[in-house]
């Protein structure tokens with residue numbers, strides 16, 4: 001009998017190590033998270049349950065360590081993209097909000113910690129915190145009140161709308177600005193990667209800056225957690241920076257290179273978003289398979305009715321197609337020597353927007369179709385379809401939303417010149 005492990009996952013591409021990571025997360029989720037998933041969903045404001053669970057995942061299971069060098073306690077994985085896919089899909093099968101919180105902890109660090117653009121100085125200073133025995137959480141602060149999509153639409157807006165400024169004063173950066181929405185903001189984050197400009201209104205790539213700001217720096221303040229439709233394990237809030245001073249060395253690379261390597265984080269975010277969609281769809285598959293087997297309607301199991309079989313087939317196709325596409329792009333990212341472009345290449349970023357868009361449409365459709373055929377049972381909390389349905393919607397909305405995703409995908413495939 002096929003299970004979720006029979007959906008495409010090319011055996012010759014995904015190493016034993018990555019498969020073991022997936023199994024470890026699944027075991028942990030079954031024992032520690034799934035039994036209290038509904039309670040966790042109510043914990044959005046205080047994170048009384050969520051914070052200890054984050055410690056278990058990021059510290060005890062070691063998910064924070066993946067990309068850091070071994071010298072500072074990291075796992076130094078050379079299969080970064082495959083690892084992201086496995087981790088994101090397994091965590092999202094448990095809870096996509098929790099997956100978001102875990103993955104975003106080191107997301108903003110990627111431009112500084114991945115080879116071949118690794119900053120040893122930043123790894124030495126912050127690696128032991130992320131890889132140590134205490135919970136240490138990162139946050140990638142890009143979005144601003146004026147527009148999130150404009151900040152991410154770097155190919156066309158070129159940073160001109162970024163309002164958060166970084167000004168060099170002697171050996172310190174002085175940061176002023178306001179970020180909204182970042183995952184792990186509020187009281188949770190210990191360290192912010194802040195997307196800044198060194199000259200407001202500039203379109204010069206040299207003015208785009210990624211600067212680390214420890215959350216306890218004077219002048220940093222955060223707001224209350226937002227009340228959202230779903231993704232409750234992910235805490236989001238405002239962050240204000242008022243004359244915040246950090247050492248000059250906290251800028252990742254410097255003029256030009258900050259923007260260049262940031263693109264890799266954006267492509268990885270698109271890939272992780274797709275993997276989360278796969279994870280949610282796998283959970284949906286498990287739920288509807290059981291339900292339509294056990295529920296008897298008009299004298300036979302629900303799944304034996306042709307209309308229902310059509311829906312079940314549709315969900316399986318969505319999982320299979322999204323998985324195949326996701327693993328292909330992960331392969332491209334992890335093997336630039338074969339595919340002949342760097343993972344931070346702007347063209348690759350544009351392509352990954354297409355994957356993310358496809359995956360978010362697929363998961364939306366899968367959750368909605370599953371609910372259609374579970375009837376009122378799908379709409380109540382008990383069977384978790386309702387939770388996935390609420391949670392998944394934002395995967396299409398974040399990282400620039402569906403508009404930017406479609407636009408950038410078209411920009412790649414059709415050489416758009418004005419959009």
Ligand SMILES: Cc1cc2nc3c(=O)[nH]c(=O)nc-3n(C[C@H](O)[C@H](O)[C@H](O)COP(=O)(O)OP(=O)(O)OC[C@H]3O[C@@H](n4cnc5c(N)ncnc54)[C@H](O)[C@@H]3O)c2cc1C
Nearest residue numbers: 141142143147148149181182183398399400401402403404
């Ligand atoms: C749960 C959650 C987690 C998040 N995590 C983070 C995080 O970790 N870090 C972070 O910085 N932000 C984060 N965000 C914010 C998120 O990434 C932004 O909300 C998103 O980028 C969209 O920005 P916006 O809401 O300002 O929409 P807008 O920029 O106002 O866009 C509105 C709509 O217009 C579309 N659009 C924009 N430009 C164009 C165009 N040129 N052509 C066509 N359509 C266009 C967009 O696609 C979107 O559909 C998170 C948000 C949520 C809900």
